[in-house]
Amino acid sequence: MRKKWRFGIVGAGGISEIHIKTLAKEPRAEVVAISDLAIDRARERAQSHGIPHIYEDFRDLIRRGDVDAVIVCVPNDLHAPVAIEALRAGKHVLCEKPMALNADLARKMAEVAEETDRLLMIGQNNRFHSEISLLKELIEKGKLGQIYHAKTGWIRRNGIPGWGSWFTSMERAGGGPLIDIGVHMLDLTLWLMGFPKPRAVFGRTYGVFGPRKKGLSSYGSINERGVFDVEDLAVAMIRFEGGTTLTLDVSWAAYVERDRVFVNLFGSEGGAAAELHDRKVTLFHEEGDTPVDSVYRPARRDDRLHLLKNFIDSIEGKAEPICTPEHGIYIHRILDAIYQSSQTGKLVELD
Numbered sequence: 001m002r003k004k005w006r007f008g009i010v011g012a013g014g015i016s017e018i019h020i021k022t023l024a025k026e027p028r029a030e031v032v033a034i035s036d037l038a039i040d041r042a043r044e045r046a047q048s049h050g051i052p053h054i055y056e057d058f059r060d061l062i063r064r065g066d067v068d069a070v071i072v073c074v075p076n077d078l079h080a081p082v083a084i085e086a087l088r089a090g091k092h093v094l095c096e097k098p099m100a101l102n103a104d105l106a107r108k109m110a111e112v113a114e115e116t117d118r119l120l121m122i123g124q125n126n127r128f129h130s131e132i133s134l135l136k137e138l139i140e141k142g143k144l145g146q147i148y149h150a151k152t153g154w155i156r157r158n159g160i161p162g163w164g165s166w167f168t169s170m171e172r173a174g175g176g177p178l179i180d181i182g183v184h185m186l187d188l189t190l191w192l193m194g195f196p197k198p199r200a201v202f203g204r205t206y207g208v209f210g211p212r213k214k215g216l217s218s219y220g221s222i223n224e225r226g227v228f229d230v231e232d233l234a235v236a237m238i239r240f241e242g243g244t245t246l247t248l249d250v251s252w253a254a255y256v257e258r259d260r261v262f263v264n265l266f267g268s269e270g271g272a273a274a275e276l277h278d279r280k281v282t283l284f285h286e287e288g289d290t291p292v293d294s295v296y297r298p299a300r301r302d303d304r305l306h307l308l309k310n311f312i313d314s315i316e317g318k319a320e321p322i323c324t325p326e327h328g329i330y331i332h333r334i335l336d337a338i339y340q341s342s343q344t345g346k347l348v349e350l351d
């Protein structure tokens with residue numbers, strides 16, 4: 001019989017539910033334990049999904065000899081400590097995004113994965129959307145030629161998660177929408193562009209809605225006694241080796257017409273735009289001298305199942321991991337530089 005990989009989930013909040021449902025679709029996986037400081041939350045998830053073991057302390061879950069892999073679903077400040085302990089206990093780790101709070105912690109995680117020879121993958125599920133795979137295919141077929149500029153973003157009008165919870169605390173989350181959803185767009189756009197070497201970063205963050213408790217979403221629970229000391233909008237421009245550029249716009253809250261998740265790629269032979277909320281990709285090209293827009297509407301696919309399958313295939317040595325720790329470190333260096341640039345008002349040069 002084919003081996004079933006036994007998973008433990010650390011953190012029983014919103015995203016754990018999605019991971020548990022995804023694991024249920026994968027015949028090579030089963031969930032044997034779940035842990036949460038709020039033990040009732042762990043119990044509730046365990047009861048509704050038939051998970052046999054629950055723990056308050058994640059170390060007890062990690063100590064279990066029958067856990068092969070751990071999915072890290074805790075607040076951002078706990079990604080590095082939980083992932084490192086799990087790796088040191090010999091577990092493979094799928095860590096939710098953002099990889100860590102900053103590039104130094106991300107490097108530490110990568111070092112421990114290397115030392116322990118365990119798989120560490122980052123849950124950049126948005127790369128696995130059919131629209132993004134289609135963009136990758138168009139690029140690989142040469143339809144865009146040389147990409148010299150990209151414009152990407154995730155814009156919400158009223159989308160601040162859990163006001164006053166860990167989400168809106170700089171200490172616990174490491175930032176606002178930039179590290180929460182900007183991380184997805186930077187990751188997938190730079191993956192499409194082949195991770196060019198970043199040279200200079202200019203960025204600015206704003207906190208306009210959060211401090212007034214405006215622009216709230218229904219995601220996460222509100223804590224009236226908590227703080228909001230992160231941004232609710234961020235913009236950045238990054239210049240890469242060779243002169244390629246990328247601009248990024250992200251918001252949890254802003255006065256805009258509509259919510260958008262988008263990538264626009266500007267190439268020497270063609271352009272492409274993906275609008276993820278519209279589930280649409282447009283290729284801008286020419287037939288003779290005539291400008292042509294070709295619209296693609298690829299069938300929806302389960303991005304998280306594709307991510308999980310790549311994680312398991314990588315453990316089994318059948319595939320290379322797609323979302324590597326090196327990519328995570330690369331993205332964190334850019335995020336760190338955007339926050340630094342916003343604080344100093346200066347361009348941050350990277351070598």
Ligand SMILES: NC(=O)c1ccc[n+]([C@@H]2O[C@H](COP(=O)([O-])OP(=O)(O)OC[C@H]3O[C@@H](n4cnc5c(N)ncnc54)[C@H](O)[C@@H]3O)[C@@H](O)[C@H]2O)c1
Pocket residue numbers: 010011012013014015016035036037038041056057058072073074075076078096097098123125180220
């Ligand atoms: N990939 C995505 O699209 C996506 C979507 C949502 C969240 N996330 C990420 O997933 C992580 C969790 O987000 P969420 O929305 O589930 O948050 P959440 O607040 O709903 O859940 C976090 C859970 O962790 C628990 N926790 C805190 N400290 C703990 C500890 N020491 N041991 C065990 N449990 C502990 C909390 O009690 C809570 O139940 C975040 O890093 C977030 O960025 C990713």
